[in-house]
Amino acid sequence: MTFGNNMKEALFSLKTSRWRSMLTVLGIIIGVASVVTIVSIGEGVRKQVEGQINILGSDTITVRPGKSVTRNSEGKIIDVNLLASQSNGSFSNNDYEVISKSKNVLVSVPFSKISAVAKTDEREFLDGNVVATTSELPKVLKQKVLYGEFFDDKNPNKNIAILGKKVAQELFNENVPIGKSLQIRGEQFIVGGIMDNYANNPLSPSTDYNRTIFIPYETGKKISGGQTQIYQVLVVPEAIGLTDEVAKNITINLQNAHGNQEDFTVLKKEDTLAVTNGILKLLTSLIAGLAGISLIVGGIGIMNIMLLSVTERTREIGVRKAVGATNRQILNQFLTEAAILSLAGGFLGIIVSLVVDYAIALFTDIVPAITFPIMGIAMVLALAVGVFFGITPALKAASKDPIDALRYE
Amino acid sequence: MSLIELKEVSKLYGFGDATVVALDEINISVSKGEFVAVMGPSGSGKSTLMNLIGLLDRPTHGSFSLNDRSVERLRTNQRAKVRRDTIGFVFQSFNLLPKLTVLENVALPLVYKGITQTRRLKQAGAMLERVGLSDREQFYPKQLSGGQAQRVAIARALVNNPHIIIADEPTGNLDSQSSRLVMELLADIHKSGGTILMVTHNPELTRYATRVVFMHDGDIIGDEQSALGQVPKLLKKTMYSLSRFSLEDDLAGVSVLMKTFPDKIEKQKARKKIQPKKRATKKRTAKK
Numbered sequence: 001m002t003f004g005n006n007m008k009e010a011l012f013s014l015k016t017s018r019w020r021s022m023l024t025v026l027g028i029i030i031g032v033a034s035v036v037t038i039v040s041i042g043e044g045v046r047k048q049v050e051g052q053i054n055i056l057g058s059d060t061i062t063v064r065p066g067k068s069v070t071r072n073s074e075g076k077i078i079d080v081n082l083l084a085s086q087s088n089g090s091f092s093n094n095d096y097e098v099i100s101k102s103k104n105v106l107v108s109v110p111f112s113k114i115s116a117v118a119k120t121d122e123r124e125f126l127d128g129n130v131v132a133t134t135s136e137l138p139k140v141l142k143q144k145v146l147y148g149e150f151f152d153d154k155n156p157n158k159n160i161a162i163l164g165k166k167v168a169q170e171l172f173n174e175n176v177p178i179g180k181s182l183q184i185r186g187e188q189f190i191v192g193g194i195m196d197n198y199a200n201n202p203l204s205p206s207t208d209y210n211r212t213i214f215i216p217y218e219t220g221k222k223i224s225g226g227q228t229q230i231y232q233v234l235v236v237p238e239a240i241g242l243t244d245e246v247a248k249n250i251t252i253n254l255q256n257a258h259g260n261q262e263d264f265t266v267l268k269k270e271d272t273l274a275v276t277n278g279i280l281k282l283l284t285s286l287i288a289g290l291a292g293i294s295l296i297v298g299g300i301g302i303m304n305i306m307l308l309s310v311t312e313r314t315r316e317i318g319v320r321k322a323v324g325a326t327n328r329q330i331l332n333q334f335l336t337e338a339a340i341l342s343l344a345g346g347f348l349g350i351i352v353s354l355v356v357d358y359a360i361a362l363f364t365d366i367v368p369a370i371t372f373p374i375m376g377i378a379m380v381l382a383l384a385v386g387v388f389f390g391i392t393p394a395l396k397a398a399s400k401d402p403i404d405a406l407r408y409e
Numbered sequence: 410m411s412l413i414e415l416k417e418v419s420k421l422y423g424f425g426d427a428t429v430v431a432l433d434e435i436n437i438s439v440s441k442g443e444f445v446a447v448m449g450p451s452g453s454g455k456s457t458l459m460n461l462i463g464l465l466d467r468p469t470h471g472s473f474s475l476n477d478r479s480v481e482r483l484r485t486n487q488r489a490k491v492r493r494d495t496i497g498f499v500f501q502s503f504n505l506l507p508k509l510t511v512l513e514n515v516a517l518p519l520v521y522k523g524i525t526q527t528r529r530l531k532q533a534g535a536m537l538e539r540v541g542l543s544d545r546e547q548f549y550p551k552q553l554s555g556g557q558a559q560r561v562a563i564a565r566a567l568v569n570n571p572h573i574i575i576a577d578e579p580t581g582n583l584d585s586q587s588s589r590l591v592m593e594l595l596a597d598i599h600k601s602g603g604t605i606l607m608v609t610h611n612p613e614l615t616r617y618a619t620r621v622v623f624m625h626d627g628d629i630i631g632d633e634q635s636a637l638g639q640v641p642k643l644l645k646k647t648m649y650s651l652s653r654f655s656l657e658d659d660l661a662g663v664s665v666l667m668k669t670f671p672d673k674i675e676k677q678k679a680r681k682k683i684q685p686k687k688r689a690t691k692k693r694t695a696k697k
Contacts, residue, residue, distance in 0.1 A: 005520055016508050319504045322465060323518040323565065324493020326486040402465045406504065 003336075010337040017309070021341060024305045028345020028382055029352055031295030036353040036370065036378045038291050041360065042284025044368035049276045051199040053269065055142045059243045061235040062267040063099055063250060065089035069265055069275060077274055091230035091264070093221070098257045102249040104238045107136045111232040114220050116185045118161075118171060118213050125171045128164070128211030130184055132220020132228070140234045143209070148178045148193030151216050160192040162214040168194050182213075185223045189215065243268055295381065298345065299389035306338055306393035317397055318405025331398035338390020339383060346382025350375050411438040412572060412604055413462055418471030418481075420457050420627075431457040433627040434471065439606065439620075441572070444599040446615045447608045449624035455608045456577060458624070462606060463496050463575045464488045476572065493521055497566025499576035503558040505550040505565075512537065512546040515564045522569070536564040540594055556587025563594055574598060576607040580614065592617050596637075615640055 014021040056062070066089045070079035090113070091099075100108040112132040118125045135153050138145060151160040161182060168177055168191075180191050198209040221228055237246040247266050254264055267275065310317070317330060325333075350370070357368035420432040432454045439445055447455050460466040461473065464480065467488075473481040480491060497518075498504075505514045516533035524532075537543050540560040550558055559579060566574055576595065580588035588611075596617045599605050607618065615621050621641045623631035635641035 005526070008526075009520075013508065315504070316506055319506060320517070320521075321489065322463070322492070322498045322504075324489055324521045324569070326489040326521070328486065329521055403460055406465075406500070 006332050006336040007340070009333055010340050013309075013313075014337060014340060020305060024301050024341055025345040025348065027298030027301035028295070028342050028385065029298075029349040031291070031298040031385075032346045032349025032378050032382050033352040033356065034291035034294055035288050035381070036350055036374060037356050037360075037368070038287045039284060039374050040353065040357055040368040040370040041366060042280055042288070043371060043374065044357075044361075044366060046277060046280045046284075047369055048199065048367060049280070050273060053272050053276065055199065056140065056234065056269055056272075057142065057236060058269055059237055059240045060140060060269055061237070061243060061247050061250065062265075062269075062272055063091075063233040063235060063254075064231065064265045064267070065091050065095075065263070067263055067265055069267070069271070077271060077278075089263070090228070091233065093228045093230075095254065095257065095264075096228070096230055096233060098253050099233050099235060099250055102235075102246065102253050104242050104246050104249065105235055106238045107139055107236040109134050109137050109140045109234045110217060110228070110230045111234070112217065112220055112228045112230045114184070114215070114224050114229075116223070118167070118182050118184050118189075120171055120180070120182050123171055123173075125167055125213075127170070128167055128208070128213065130213045130215060130220075132215050132217045132224075134217045137214065140236055141209075143198060144196045145193040146196040147176045148191070150214075151192055157218050157222065158216060159187055159189045159219055160216060161189040162193045162195060163191055164195050164208075164210040164212045165197050166210040167213055184213070184215065187219075187223055295385055299342070299385040302338055302341055302386060303389040303393060305341075306334060306390055307396065309337075310334065310393045310397040313397075314400060314405045314408040317400050318402050318408065321400070321402035322406060327398040330400075331394045334394035334397045335387065335390050338394065339386045342382045342386025342390075343379065345386075346379045349382070350378055412441045412443075412476060413437070413439040413606075414472075414474045414477075415462070416472045418461065418468045418473055420454075420461060420466070421469045430627050432461070432468070435627075435629055437622065437629060437632070439573075439604065441604055442599075442602055443620055444596075444605045444618045445607065445620045445622060446618035447606065447622045447624060448610070448612070448615070452626075453624040454627040455624055457627075459575050459577050459606065459608055462573070463498060464492045489521075493518060493569065495572045497569060497571035497574045499559070499562050499566050499574060499579045501578040501581040503550070503555075503562045503582075505558055505561060507550050509549075510546065511542065511548050511550065511553070511561050514550065514561060515568055517565060518569045533564070533568055536568045537561070539567070540564045554587065555583050556590055559583060559587070559591050560594060563591070563598075567598065572604060574603055574605045576605065578608050578610065580609070580611065588614075612640060 069077045072078045091110075096108070096110045099105070110133060114130040114132055116130045118128075118130060135151055138150050145162065146165070148162075150162055151158060161184070163171070163177070165175075168175060171177075171182060172180055172191075176194060177191050178193065182189050182191065195209060195214075235246065235250065237243055247268055251262070251266050254266075255262055258264070320330060320333075354370060357370055361367045415435055415437045417434045417436060418432060419430065419434050422429045422431055435454075435458065447458065449455050457466070461468055462475075464475075464483070468481050471481065472479060475491065475495060480488070483491065505511075506517065509517070512530055512533050515536050516529040519529040519532060534543070534546065537546060540563055542557060542560055542564070545553060545557060545561070550561070553561065559582075563574075563579075566576075574595070579595065580591055583591060592614060595605055595607065599617070599619075607614070609615070615635065616638050618635065619637060620632070620634050622629055633641045
């Protein structure tokens with residue numbers, strides 16, 4: 001019996017018990033949809049984070065407070081300390097000086113968080129950050145100032161604010177509010193420029209530069225009473241080949257300043273990628289594994305229905321054997337049925353997850369990415385579930401004695 | 410040259426004390442073109458014999474050759490293939506698949522031969538025409554009368570051009586009018602050279618047969634050639650001696666045949682009693 005025949009027979013018998021087939025398929029749909037959705041969310045977030053990291057130049061070094069990674073003797077990251085990477089420690093101005101004065105450092109840009117609420121006469125901007133930084137920021141971030149220009153060093157105490165795109169829209173209700181004023185901690189600031197749209201990621205809303213107001217570093221220090229809370233320093237070495245050396249220098253210098261303790265993290269760009277990818281992969285595979293359980297439940301549904309179907313069709317199996325079907329042909333027939341059920345479930349599951357992903361992209365900041373490899377793996381997974389759970393009923397059908405089967409009422 | 414050749418074929422069911430001898434060292438050979446009617450009371454082993462010849466079952470011992478090819482030791486899949494190519498079954502309860510149309514039912518055996526759908530349906534259509542049901546091609550089995558369903562079943566049995574048609578009480582579920590149609594169809598197949606083995610309880614139907622075999626308790630106790638349209642002598646003896654068959658006999662499970670051939674049955678019983686040891690050793694060697 002050819003494969004095409006098998007398909008036709010299987011489709012036909014599934015069609016005749018439509019409700020039952022649909023409910024069975026539903027189990028697989030839910031399983032596949034949940035796995036695919038979760039993996040695609042993970043993949044989407046990974047891409048977003050990667051995009052965010054990519055706005056840094058390839059030689060940029062990130063220095064953060066808190067020891068968030070563990071390295072082996074060769075400097076390779078072997079462990080990520082999740083808690084430390086989310087901790088709220090900060091560098092002092094002194095630390096920043098140490099970093100910026102390390103050997104071969106061309107530019108170092110501090111990111112100092114000011115706990116303040118920006119407001120105009122009409123509105124307040126609550127859903128974002130105020131970051132004090134230096135005029136060199138545009139050199140480090142591959143991000144243009146869309147309108148106006150970034151503040152310069154001529155007068156470091158100037159009250160100038162550079163707004164992220166969403167800040168401009170939400171605070172002033174217009175795209176280019178250059179020259180307008182806003183208040184931060186009671187001080188008047190003039191809008192000097194608007195940043196270009198920034199590829200943010202939903203995992204770390206604190207680094208969404210679309211929702212950030214940049215003010216000059218010295219001004220920030222002044223309005224927060226001389227204190228700084230530097231959560232990150234971006235460093236560019238003098239030459240591209242010097243990245244490793246500069247990273248080492250900064251590590252040594254900071255260690256000295258901190259009483260020989262490594263309570264900070266120096267990350268090269270590829271480290272940052274590796275760290276975020278590592279975290280995301282772990283999370284994604286964990287949740288996808290949980291979702292996979294529903295796929296197994298779906299598989300058990302297929303097995304259940306196929307066993308029932310084999311019993312109900314005992315006489316049919318007897319007739320088919322009497323007219324010359326071999327055991328293998330009977331086996332193939334039932335296995336094809338199980339495979340079709342699971343593949344249909346896989347296909348519909350992917351469609352469901354496409355819809356769900358679309359909704360997620362529409363209503364949240366997450367942009368899930370269903371790639372062809374994900375879809376392919378989902379189909380293969382569904383097929384594997386179908387064959388795995390279909391083989392027992394199919395063997396049962398194939399091994400039926402034709403005489404008993406023909407006598408079955 | 411005989412088409413079917415059974416030598417000392419036995420079939421046992423169960424183990425130990427519960428062993429049932431369904432067939433007891435049967436010898437029979439059927440040539441091509443014969444129409445054999447097999448008669449006997451329930452439990453006499455008719456169906457077991459048909460299942461063996463139809464390769465649905467394997468003999469416990471003895472040799473069985475089909476078309477001069479020894480088939481008693483074939484494996485399941487090989488038997489399925491021989492069945493597919495040489496045997497057509499007609500069952501008492503038709504056994505059409507309810508979800509398939511009449512045409513698809515007839516084409517079913519061809520599916521397992523790997524014939525393309527177009528050719529399958531064409532051949533099936535031709536067979537339906539032969540049984541006079543061309544206008545029912547797209548019907549479903551439940552939309553047919555019993556007689557029509559059995560004719561469809563016969564078309565299905567014929568579609569592979571089998572060497573043997575095995576019909577197990579083909580008219581058992583039919584009224585006399587439909588029975589006549591079905592029997593005439595079988596007679597027609599026989600006339601055009603087909604070999605038919607038919608189990609029946611109805612003595613009238615032996616008129617269509619060229620040979621009648623009587624079975625009792627797993628033995629063949631009578632085997633008679635008969636002219637077409639004639640009821641064989643042996644059978645006549647039983648048929649027209651029905652007066653000897655009383656209600657008490659029926660309740661006691663005594664068959665007409667037992668009363669007709671009491672001497673034969675007694676002889677066989679005696680034979681079994683005398684030679685139990687010898688038979689046992691023979692069986693063991695045969696098994697090896």
